Amino acid sequence: MKAVSIVIPVYNTELFLEECLDSVLEQETKLDIEVICINDESPDNSLKILHRYQRTFPNVLKVIDQPNTGGATAINRGILAARGDFILILDSDDYLLPDSLDSLYDRAIVTDAKIVVGKMLKLTNNVFSSVEETDWISGSAVLSTPKQRCQIFISKMYHGKLMRRDFLVSENIFMKDGQIYADGPFVAKAYTSTSSIATLNKDVVVWRKRESSNNLSITDRKKEARTLLDHMESLSMSWQNTASANESLYLEKLLEFDSRRPVWHLFPFWLERDFSFKQLSRFYEATADYYSMVRHTQVKNLPRAEGFIVRSLFRRNRYEFYLFCYLYYCRIRYRQFRARTRAGLRKYSPKKLLGKLAPIGLKRAYRKIKPNYAGHDIFRSYLSSTERDDNLVVFESFFGKSYSGNPKYIHQELARHYPEFRSVWVYNKQPLDILNCEKQVRRGSDEYFQALAKSKYWVNNIQFPVHEKADDTVYIQTWHGTPLKKLGWDIEVSGPEAGAREKAYRESRNWDYLLSQNSYSTEIFRRCFKFGGKILEQGYPINDIWSSPELDRIKQRVKDSLGIPASKRVVLYAPTWRDNNPLGNWIYKADDVFDYEAWSRNAPSDVVLLLKFHHLVLPPRLNGYEQRIMSVSDYDDTQELLAIADCLITDYSSIFFDYLNSDRPIIYYAYDLAEYQDSTRDMYVSMDQLPGPVVTSFSELLDRVDQLEEVATGFQDLRDEFAAKFCPNDDGSAANRILGEIFKASNAIEHAH
Structure with a gap:
């Protein structure tokens, strides 16, 4: 029997799937887990990725392939196929945070809870934020009274919740097949079917909000008519499941959010200046059954502006609804106008105009007198007092x-x-x-x-x-x-x-x-x-390392620390960074151009590949290829890695100049050469003059790695020529000469060497 079954419905998420799976499989856990991935006839490469992971983790990961029937059906199949004591549902574009599984499981065991509710983080456009639905969790507690348990009805998402499998099955808690917003009724029924619920005051999962127009999250497609109808059905079912508990506190808390959710389907239209009474009429009719069903309940804590619209829907007053919608739309337009006006004023403010028109020398002089870097006040105070x-x-x-x-x-x-x-x-x-x-x-x-x-x-x-x-x-x-x-x-x-x-x-x-x-x-x-x-x-x-009498000892130490046998040849892949994949301020994503599976299958068996990415690049995950490939991006000293490398693979990085001192083969993997030179940066030295082959495809790269002796001998003359031009002073004494000259010039000491 497994401790935890992680159920992952998969559809069209190849961009995020590996990160999701890695976050589960790399948990440092004491638990016996299983991962059940249900591919919902995904049209992208998701199934291929799943099968690759299944080959690497055959005893942990199970793949179920089904016709396209929706995420709800996929999750139901996963729950039925699970063998774990507990179920955790994870969307394939989300990911777990470290130590999440053990924390949730330990909390469930200690409290004997059927449901443990953890906290979430939201990731939108590479920016993390807290999630309103779990912000109320301020401590780890057992929710023993209705007053305590009512808080959980704020969140009807399955994210970050660990549930006992036998509880779900015995209470017949499953999702409605084919429903888009199926998690609401599912979670509401689970909440009302037990009094054994505990909270965990810890972020356990990252919920990704995809806002690209080409890759929206399903529940963000609010402008689609089918989505609204599905959502209304889901809200009605959630209401009915919650009402079955006959507890007014649950219903009040449920409606704080649920009564507003339908109105949110109108906002995307209004933000794009699309307002029509015909549209409002369709919305009014589509939501009529829901608001008629719940209108007898007093709804509290509604935001003022949205509250006018919601209450008009409860009262079933069509023209009042039209009026408040129009006023809200005018409010949005006014705020958009105000934002544009302020942006324009900032653009043409005297300070900005002076910055654009003033000579560069004047601006530099001004910044010398009044710097604007972070911490300049602190630094200046120390300068004057230290x-x-x-x-x-x-x-x-x-x-x-x-x-x-x-x-x-x-x-x-x-x-x-x-x-x-x-x-x-x-x-x-x-x-x-x-x-x-x-x-x-x-x-x-x-x-x-x-x-x-x-x-x-x-x-x-x-x-x-x-x-x-x-x-x-x-x-x-x-x-x-x-x-x-x-x-x-x-x-x-x-x-x-x-x-x-x-x-x-x-x-x-x-x-x-x-x-x-x-x-x-x-x-x-x-x-x-x-x-x-x-x-x-x-x-x-x-x-200086290349001429050090300790070089052999250094190489042995590095190989021992990385666990590389003496019989293995080492190939180091060390590319530069590219600015077309930003993840944040001066941090970039690695290009997905290195086929780790093909390398593991086709590279010479006596070769170990080391991956050393630029310090501005977030290293990719290896996904189970560690026997042939090692990530060394967190190894501080690149020079020591160069010392043990029998071949260097790079692109436009200056690292190859230092590696010339080794007199070993260099391969340039320039898969985006034309684009890089046109839109990123040009070169001082033409790529066709470099002391090694320039390849543009991965198959070419594999061929060259298979012919390292030919690469070494074929480019020997060019390597010698480059070394003579670019490394004439790399004789083992550079640091000694530099320190001697600096200290002599500054009269710090009398140089004795």
């Missing part, structure tokens, strides 16, 4: 996300040869695993700004959020690669990088030193950053 510490160095790498890059290797060199200096490292969310570090501070905290104000030296490979520094502070900008893609003022197409040029320009005014790997980079950096300061063309400290 004494500089000549032996303190602040390090930050990739916005504090990792202990890596040039800052890491400068830090290690500093700890070895300049022990009198103390280090403060910046972290983003979690402290980093670092030796020889006096302190770690969280980016954006008060301690962070205080450390910046106090330290004599700053070391970063991207940027600090402050736009100023003390005159005696020395800022070493290490950068993070020889550029292949165009940078800064060289970018000719719009996008996030082009939009950030002015910010990068302002940041570069603080730089005292900028590191460069070669003369090619130096020329580009001068131009693209408009930087006239000191450029240290000494090579990159990250590439």
Whole structure:
């Protein structure tokens, strides 16, 4: 007997299905679970995805394929097929939060409840928010009285609810086949069939509201006539199921929301300026039976504007209903007009006009006097009150996300040869695993700004959020690669990088030193950053690893930590980021162009694939291919991964310049080359001149991986030529030379090397 059966109806959700399944299968649970997926003749690739997961999890995941009869029928079949003590229903475009199953199950066992109600989060256009239907849950409790239980009638969604299977079956609690809004009557009947209900004060599920016009959630298709009729039937059934309990408190709470729900079908029309009395007449007739049935009940707590419309429907007064609808429509139009007017005024405000018309030099001077970055007041107060510490160095790498890059290797060199200096490292969310570090501070905290104000030296490979520094502070900008893609003022197409040029320009005014790997980079950096300061063309400290006497030991340590046998060859896939799949502010989705199943089936058996995505990209889930493929995006030091790689697969990333030091084969998987160059960024070096094959399809990529020796020998001359041009200073002593020059120039110590 299973502990929990997760029932997932599936229809046309291939974009979200993997995330849904992963959220269940990756739960760190002690429970014996089963996952029952019912494919409702989905026209997309959902069934293919289900079968792939079933092959990976044959003892956990069961697939039922049925003709298209609707989600209600699919859920009923899942409940009947389930073998678990408890049922949890999960839509295939939603997903569970970590530890949800154990939390719900433990709550059910401790309270002996037939139903446990957890909280939900709503995800709309990549923005999370709380859900009104479960906001009332403020503590984990057993709802032992009608006054307590009436609150649950606010939410008649099955999301986040764990129910005993034998209770559902014995009480004949199923959904009406073919009904769209079938969850309302189903949950209302469950509520009124038991007094054993408990709550869990924890978010357990994310409910996705799809608002794309091409992929609306079913219950968001409010403009469709069939949807309204189905909803009215559902509301009537919910009322009848609740009324059967003969408890007035239940009915009052039910109608706080249900009496308003039909009116919400009118709002999409009105928001699009579509208002007609013919439309209102059809609505009035369609809702007549429902409001006639429930009009004797006093409805409380209605919002004022909606309340006038709802009460006119209860009173069955057609013309009063028309009047209040028209007034509400005018209210919507007024608010739309007000919003447009305010937007227009903001667009042409004196401040905006000055910003558009003022010379760039004047705007830069103004920002120097009055900066507008977050935390500037805190930082300025520390600048004016904190004494500089000549032996303190602040390090930050990739916005504090990792202990890596040039800052890491400068830090290690500093700890070895300049022990009198103390280090403060910046972290983003979690402290980093670092030796020889006096302190770690969280980016954006008060301690962070205080450390910046106090330290004599700053070391970063991207940027600090402050736009100023003390005159005696020395800022070493290490950068993070020889550029292949165009940078800064060289970018000719719009996008996030082009939009950030002015910010990068302002940041570069603080730089005292900028590191460069070669003369090619130096020329580009001068131009693209408009930087006239000191450029240290000494090579990159990250590439000191290639000449380190400890290289073999480092490689063995990395392989051991990842569990890679010595007999296996390693291929590293490390693509750059693309700005056409944003998930939030400077976080992007990985393109779905790498066929993990095909790789697992066709790549050489002695090859392990490592996936290292850009720090701005949310790594995809592997979905059961871990035996052949490993996700290493959370491995801090990319340089150590390059050291163990027998081949590098990349695209337009500058990472290949560093990998030239290995003299191993490179493959460029440029599946979107034309689009990338036209709409994202062009290149400084033509792709057909690179020291490795450029492939545009996954089948070509597999062929090249199968011929690594030929790739290595065929491009040997080009790799040698590129290494001579781009890596002449990568001789193992870059960090030593850089620190010596900086400290000598600043008179910090007498360089003794």
